[in-house]
Amino acid sequence: MTPTTDFLNLLENLPGSYGGPTRPEPGPYAVIGSGEGTLAAALLGNLIGTNFTKEGTQFVLSSPDAADAARTYAELAEVAGANVRRISTGGEAADVDVLVPAGALSTYHYAQAVAYATGHAEEAQAADRAMTALAALCAPQSAERNPARDLAWSLWGRAPLLLAAPDAEALPHAWQALLARVGKTLGVPVPGDPLPLVTGAFEAQHEHGDGRIALILGDTDPALNITREVLESRIDEIIHIPYPEGSEAGYAGQLAHWYFAAWVAAYVAERYQQAPTDPPVLARAQASLAGEDTGGLTLRADHEDGHRTRVEEDDWQADEDELDDAD
Template identity: 70%
Template sequence: MTTDFLTLLARLPGSYAGPTRAETGPYAVVGSGEGTLAAQLAQTLPGVRGNFTRTGTQFVLFSPDAQDAARTYAELAEVAGAGVRRIGTGGQAADLDVLVPGGTLATYHFAQALAYGTGHAEDAQAADMLLADLARRCSPEVGEGENPARVLAWSLWGRSPLLIAGEGSEALSHAWQHLLARVGKTLGVPVLGDALPFVTGAFEAQHERGDGRVALVLGDLDPALGVAQEVLESRIDEVIAVPVPGETGSAYAGGLALWYLGAWVAAYLAERYGQPAEDSPVLARAQAVLAGEGDGEQLGGSEGSGRRPRRTPDDLDPDDLESGARGEDEEDSGDEEWDED
């Protein structure tokens, strides 16, 4: 039920309960499965690289459906000489150092584990402060016109928004596309790379394609993004700026807060459409198959098909792990270049 997801959202700020000690630098991070998005967002932390390191600490974020790739990443880093910190939502005990909860909100726990593990405790705490403020302003008890997430969800209802972010912030477009689809059951179209060639050409041959379309400009405006917004305003129905919610000097905290706002907006969109904000049964079955826990039958989905519950393998001993969650219940993997420190 959407109500259950909203409850989880409201409880999310400050719920990270994993290790807070800093590992040895320098730091690099790669992600697979549900760890992909957090790995992208956390690259705004100073000194955290989004690839591999031969010294210091290599963080590998993953979920059981992408464990083979994560295992390969870890082995490569170990052979190169880096210490490896494996953070996952499940899998074999030998492949885990920190266990975090799976599901849509795993991004928060992955990201906070990285922030603390890379010595950025102040950024992690700043993020929790922004998230706590958003939770107060976006909770279901807040009136329709005073709730920023409900207002934005109403603007997106019945539309497929373009998602645009500034240079170096493309993870925000990915994050909102992911949340709108997974939670809000809505298509969002990310504009990747330089937005100017897109906005100046995409609607020239078919101007009617811009009718009724909305664009979300995510994060703070840089000069190029400001020009792109100005051009876009003459080509589509509505352009909505979605700045960092709150005051912060931390790019990481601001990015995580924008992700959290996207989760609230997506949940209220699901509510408007009469759809569950929880994962589709098809996603749960597909993830189970990729994790080696299912046979893949009826992956296309059918009415009445039940959801396969997320579970911990029998050989996973919680006592061998550092818990990274108090109980809250993404997808893509990429090959990064090997860079030498």
């Protein structure tokens, strides 16, 4: 199997694959993330709105490359009087209470571990159901129109603006992380109030809006509706990506949205003829931060000659025809 096939198989089998503890811990709860646990902590904001607690259970989500920060968080919580549960992708035994798989899809395992440990089993199961439905739509063998692959076509050759309402501020972070790590391409999140940015960003250089696309993630609100109206006269395309069918705003909907982003990112990598797996330089950087011996290997990227990927309309059409013939 190729790395792409392996990753797509892993992605398809992700829903329901969490196999860690499911027993609730004593409340109240707080969660904070470092390293690979940062995104999961953000997605858990709808379940746990607190970063630190002086009682109950403090969850610290981390990875070996961010172990020092995680230890500091855990020590502060313990001194304050909270019970600490350390969820990590590896490291010293004292730093790990629950071990989860590492990699771009670790967010799912971190998040589900905390959802179950905070008594939100129903939400965790709802997330798995929504993700299972998405897998049927987005897997490579899907007989119907594949929404993830279709969106990847729209993103090919573009760096999308990523917008969401304040109660879904983790989604732009999720899409940016997955488009970069899996899709090997850039997304630009728009944090905070989007109106000052979208009303002014293209005024001095209108050509910067040429070919630009914006993704509105999750539910809209009045500010996003006005933002969309403004952008319609400044950029080429705006696509609203609501919560997947059968889910809604909240933990399950946001984790399912993250999962859809992972499918889209995988197909973006496919369009660029890139592997969706982690590049070697990321592993070396993480190992260096974790204090491991990297054998003298440098952190320089593979392409050191200023190489840029060329994206041309003729290539787009030729590739599309080629895929249609293959189908």
